[in-house]
Amino acid sequence: xxxxxxxxxxxxVQLGLLLLIPLEIxxxxxxxxxxxxxxxxxxxxxxxxxxxxxxxxxxxxIFMTAVWFAYRHRLADVxxxxxxxxxxxxxEDLRYYLWHRISHRSRWFWASHVIHHSSQHFNxxxxxxxxxxxxxxxxxxxxxxxxxxxxxxxTVALAFTVNLLYQFWIHTETIDKMPRWFEWLLNTPSHHxxxxxxxxxxxxxxxxxxxxxxxxxxxxxxxEQIEEPPRYGLxxxxxxxxxxxxxxxxxxxxxxxxxxxxxxxxxxLGYFFGPPGWRHDGRQTTTASLRAAEAARREQxxxxxxxxxx
Amino acid sequence: MKELLFSIGVNLVLGVLxxxxxxxxxxxxxxxxxxxxxxxAEFQRHYPEATGTATLSADGLAALIETASGPGLLVAxxxxxxxxxxxxxxxxxxxxxxxxxxxxRFADFGWPRARLRxxxxxxxxxxxxxxxxxxxxxxxxxxxxxxx
Numbered sequence: 001x002x003x004x005x006x007x008x009x010x011x012x013v014q015l016g017l018l019l020l021i022p023l024e025i026x027x028x029x030x031x032x033x034x035x036x037x038x039x040x041x042x043x044x045x046x047x048x049x050x051x052x053x054x055x056x057x058x059x060x061x062i063f064m065t066a067v068w069f070a071y072r073h074r075l076a077d078v079x080x081x082x083x084x085x086x087x088x089x090x091x092e093d094l095r096y097y098l099w100h101r102i103s104h105r106s107r108w109f110w111a112s113h114v115i116h117h118s119s120q121h122f123n124x125x126x127x128x129x130x131x132x133x134x135x136x137x138x139x140x141x142x143x144x145x146x147x148x149x150x151x152x153x154x155t156v157a158l159a160f161t162v163n164l165l166y167q168f169w170i171h172t173e174t175i176d177k178m179p180r181w182f183e184w185l186l187n188t189p190s191h192h193x194x195x196x197x198x199x200x201x202x203x204x205x206x207x208x209x210x211x212x213x214x215x216x217x218x219x220x221x222x223x224e225q226i227e228e229p230p231r232y233g234l235x236x237x238x239x240x241x242x243x244x245x246x247x248x249x250x251x252x253x254x255x256x257x258x259x260x261x262x263x264x265x266x267x268x269l270g271y272f273f274g275p276p277g278w279r280h281d282g283r284q285t286t287t288a289s290l291r292a293a294e295a296a297r298r299e300q301x302x303x304x305x306x307x308x309x310x
Numbered sequence: 311m312k313e314l315l316f317s318i319g320v321n322l323v324l325g326v327l328x329x330x331x332x333x334x335x336x337x338x339x340x341x342x343x344x345x346x347x348x349x350x351a352e353f354q355r356h357y358p359e360a361t362g363t364a365t366l367s368a369d370g371l372a373a374l375i376e377t378a379s380g381p382g383l384l385v386a387x388x389x390x391x392x393x394x395x396x397x398x399x400x401x402x403x404x405x406x407x408x409x410x411x412x413x414x415r416f417a418d419f420g421w422p423r424a425r426l427r428x429x430x431x432x433x434x435x436x437x438x439x440x441x442x443x444x445x446x447x448x449x450x451x452x453x454x455x456x457x458x
Contacts, residue, residue, distance in 0.1 A: 018321075018324050019324065021324075021328060022324070022328050025328075036389055038388035038389045040388060041388040041389075042328070046325075046328075118420075119388075120387065120388060120389075120390040121388060121389065121390070125328075231355075233390070236394075236420075237387065237390075237392050237421075238387075238392075238420040238421055239385065239387055239392050239418075239420065239421030239422070239423075239424060240420060240421060240422065241388075245419055245420055245422070246420075248419065249419045249420035250420075252419035252420075253419065253420075256417075297358060297359075
């Protein structure tokens, strides 16, 4: 079991990372680097963070009970040392990749995660825009298998925390690209800008937490292209900074779709667990349909250009 | 207890610092529509196939776009632009806030309302009449304009 000193260290790191936000604003004010802040947007981010901490505190007991239950019925005893922590960290990162991918591909889970993507700005304060319902969606139980294998719940929690702390610095436009080896192996601001973009080309890509290898391995890696700057936010953006509306808008959308009359069970399940933007009447805005429309547009404009040349 | 006070103190200082920096950095006029061409170009970033005419709000923070598929709306949100095609049942009501301002209400929890202030009474009442017709007609959203 890891010593409490490790957790105190992560608290200090967290405070240090928070200091980077005003630093980014200061540096960006010199106009040497790119970073866009908006007062209302940043205040909404802070409000979402406060709410997230509050609800995490309220409901984490349920999740921890499940983790402890699994640990009591563990398959083996994994001691806490440097090697076991490395293994735990890699496993946790794979868990994060899977969790993240499901969170983007199924509307029920997206309803919780969409909060983090709802800002049209991308800066260090975007980190703070966190879900209020992550415990509620059920995916938090994906942490249970590690405890069942035999990793102590504190080790699981430490790996989880370190993974999230790593992801703080990648929410920025101030850093263009890291060295090539770094870009290949690890998640970087460039990769994460793609992940937060709503351009059809960039949708549903780069789910990695720390190691980019998961995206490369499972075919979800998309590099940032200079000719197509990311447009941050959602396909259908929010027109509010009200934290309650930000936190619940997709759930309200699900409820409204479920209230439609005359839907089959299959269609109702589609509105619940189908990909975000799915519609029963064919007027979809899913990633696949948006990419198809974009490809058709490009082909059309390419054809028109060819005709002009001829 | 000491740790808790330390955390609260640090966060308080950070909060104040952040707020001050944001106030200092705030440039409210960075997104404004200066012309109809600006508005159409911005609208086309959201709906690439849209063509038509634009009516700008007096403050340049919004515009109504009349396209071949019906009216659309462009509104500043933070330092970005939000756009949507206007049609019932998403557009639920249009009301006058005063002689030159309109409030549009949507059946969308994530974007419940938009406000537009026009330069004169005539423009406001013309736009209001156009949008009220739309609400009353109950016409569904046009299917031939695709969101980018």
